[in-house]
Amino acid sequence: MNEDSRRTFTNRLTSISSPAIVVVIMLLVVGLGWRWASAATHGPVPNPAVDSALATSPGQQTAVLAGGCFWGVQAVFQHVKGVTSATSGYSGGSAKTAQYETVSDGNTGHAESVKITFDPSQVTYGQLLHVFFSVATDPTELNRQGPDTGTQYRSVIFYANDEQKRIAESYIAQLGQAKVFSGRIVTQVVPLKAFYPAEDYHQNYATLHPDNPYIAMNDAPKVEHLREEFPAMYKEK
Numbered sequence: 001m002n003e004d005s006r007r008t009f010t011n012r013l014t015s016i017s018s019p020a021i022v023v024v025i026m027l028l029v030v031g032l033g034w035r036w037a038s039a040a041t042h043g044p045v046p047n048p049a050v051d052s053a054l055a056t057s058p059g060q061q062t063a064v065l066a067g068g069c070f071w072g073v074q075a076v077f078q079h080v081k082g083v084t085s086a087t088s089g090y091s092g093g094s095a096k097t098a099q100y101e102t103v104s105d106g107n108t109g110h111a112e113s114v115k116i117t118f119d120p121s122q123v124t125y126g127q128l129l130h131v132f133f134s135v136a137t138d139p140t141e142l143n144r145q146g147p148d149t150g151t152q153y154r155s156v157i158f159y160a161n162d163e164q165k166r167i168a169e170s171y172i173a174q175l176g177q178a179k180v181f182s183g184r185i186v187t188q189v190v191p192l193k194a195f196y197p198a199e200d201y202h203q204n205y206a207t208l209h210p211d212n213p214y215i216a217m218n219d220a221p222k223v224e225h226l227r228e229e230f231p232a233m234y235k236e237k
Helices: 005-012 019-031 071-075 125-136 162-177 211-229
Strands: 062-069 083-091 111-118 157-160 189-192
Touching: 062 071, 062 125, 071 083, 071 111, 071 125, 071 211, 083 189, 111 157, 125 162, 157 162, 162 189
Parallel strands: 157 189
Antiparallel strands: 062 111, 062 157, 083 111
16 A cells, blocks of 8 residues: 555544544455554663753754654654654755645655654653653564655654754663664754744644554553653653
């Protein structure tokens, strides 16, 4: 099933109200090879050994992360205390190709990304990466995440400055040396050149379409894992 067919298929499922029919369709989806979204098999993910300190006064900073379909990544960070907004979009390619239909070809250099605006007096950049690696992405999957395949679904940290680069590279090295994950971490760490917000219909998609089987199977579990693994950081949206 290609990308356009999959999205069309799952969007149509939201109009079905019969619980019995939904169960049947869920089983069919599993039969197509889809699976619950979860991080790679791993032990406890430690806090980053290298991180910035909490700011002494409120402010605003941004982080841009890519970890598969932006619906789920956005949903996770919308529930993190200290995050004031999370916007789905595209990073890695040019402005002229920053449209969903074009990005879905997998040839634009873009990754489906999320711009996270946060208060550094409440949450650090390293803590955001801790959430990212723990529940938002499988850092061992190359050019894919779960049922979604293509370079547009690769795992990327787009750093905005030298401090973000230092924290990200140090953390990946730390996790690799500790063999936290069952496979090699393939998450890229690259400079942020630009972020382009996605189309309006992609924003808050998981919140607006909780009954969509794709959301229920791939994205809702991520938010639940956040609540379970980071209770002190979890907030209701």
